[in-house]
Amino acid sequence: MTLTLNEKFIGNSCSEAQIAALAPEAENAFRRVLERTGRGADFLGWVDLPVKFDREEFARIKAAAQKIRGMCDIFVVLGIGGSYLGARAAVEFVRSPLYNALPHDGPDIYFAGNTISPSALCELLTICKGKDICVNVISKSGTTTETAVAFRVFRRLLVEKYGEQGARERIFATTDKARGTLKASSDREGYQTFVIPDDVGGRYSVLTAVGLLPIAVAGISIDDMMQGAADARAAYQTPDIRANTAMRYAAIRQLMYRGGKKVEMLVGYDPYLQMTAEWWKQLFGESEGKENKGLLPHSVIYTTDLHSMGQYLQQGERLMFETVLQVNDQDHAYKIPDDPTAGDGLDYLCGRELADVNHTAMLGTLFAHSDGDVPNLVIEVSERSAYSFGYLVYFFEMACACSGYMLGVNPFDQPGVESYKKNMFALLGKPGYEELRQTLSERMK
Ligand code: PA5
Secondary structure (H helix, E strand, O other), rough: OOOEEEEEHHHOOOOOOHHHHHHHHHHHHHHHHHHOOOOHHHHOOOOOOOOOOOOHHHHHHHHHHHHHHHHOEEEEOOOHHHOOOOHHHOOOOOOOOOOOOOOOOOOOOEOOOOOOOOOOHHHHHHOOOOEEEEEEEEEEOOOOOOHHHHHHHHHHHHHHHHHHHHHHHEEEEEEEOOOOOOOOOHHHOEEEEEEEOOOOOOOOOOOHHHHHHHHHOOOHHHHHHHHHHHHHHOOOOOOOOOOOOOOHHHHHHHHHOOOOOOOEEEEEOOHHHHHHHHHHHHHHHHHHHOOOOOOEEEEEOOOHHHHHHHHHHOOOOEEEEEEEEEEEEEOOEEEOOOOOOOOOOOOHHHOOOOHHHHHHHHHHHHHHHOOOOOOOOEEEEEEOOHHHHHHHHHHHHHHHHHHHHHOOOOOOOOHHHHHHHHHHHHHHHHOOOOHHHHHHHHHOO
């Protein structure tokens, strides 16, 4: 597997000389990550995770996945943010966004507890009727409302269906090793538990049990995924910006930001990249969006979104650059069929590989958008696989940490996420929030 940056379409907003000028700063950021001397250094467990993970727990994850694959029709994964996006991204990247509808061994996989929408919950409950179910509840804090509410519902469903003991055998909890309500209730009930290490924050946790258990249940090789991450770690050990692609990507992002860009648009040309983009958005958005700073991470899937966002990208406010995630080896060959009677004007495409047409659409867009003054950086990965996914995860995590330090923020905290929670708790009448409830009630008058 290779991961390369193609800078042909980046325009003059980011010259080699500018990157070289930023190299000492990038190197300084990179050293703070490796030497654990930057802000938030207590959350750098992900740096060595691909080579220093708990082998015993890894084996338990595989065994649990095997068991789950044999005992249910539906596997419900409850979690939000960093406790869900990575696993879903991996399932869609390696398998398919249509995973449940396509032929597969093992259960269908649904992600819930990532919204408070009654429609989403009730629709899933309808799907679950008459089916055998296992649940993986994932929460580092063990107190996240969205996940806890969904878990209450699914726990009750399992108890009604299988009895208390039967339910226990079908609930798998991924949480802190000691703290939180979920840990306490798991110990009390005797659920099988998996640990989210203290030094790995939610959005950096896909290579822990948070991601590994659901990914293994989807029949994806977590050995290959960890190997991809380990090889990326080995590739990004050097502080030389000419060789360390993660550092270079971080430097390019910062050049763009300092040059006035406000938005980084992650672009994929395959729908299986959509959830990877959602994971990436959380990673960069939560890591950098603070102290009134940071590029806004946005995403599109082309060519679909060229028919909705294309006009803006080509001619709207020049506030963004695009980062195209290009997967080189297409896993599906499909030739556009010959049909002389169709009369659809497509004879010139007859016999052409759909992948070539998609690639050509990408080239046309790269020319058009860069001509339209939207710099385009292309991240090329060689293939669609578990290995590539692991490699990409580590690449983005390292780039994000370096970029955050270059921006001058702590890339490992998320203080802003608490604000809505406090207000919601106060308005819902949670004990301990009485004063804030009073203040907000006054403001609503
Ligand atoms: O990155 C983060 O820390 C957040 O997105 C969390 O993952 C998310 O809020 C879920 O938290 P928890 O795992 O504690 O339920």
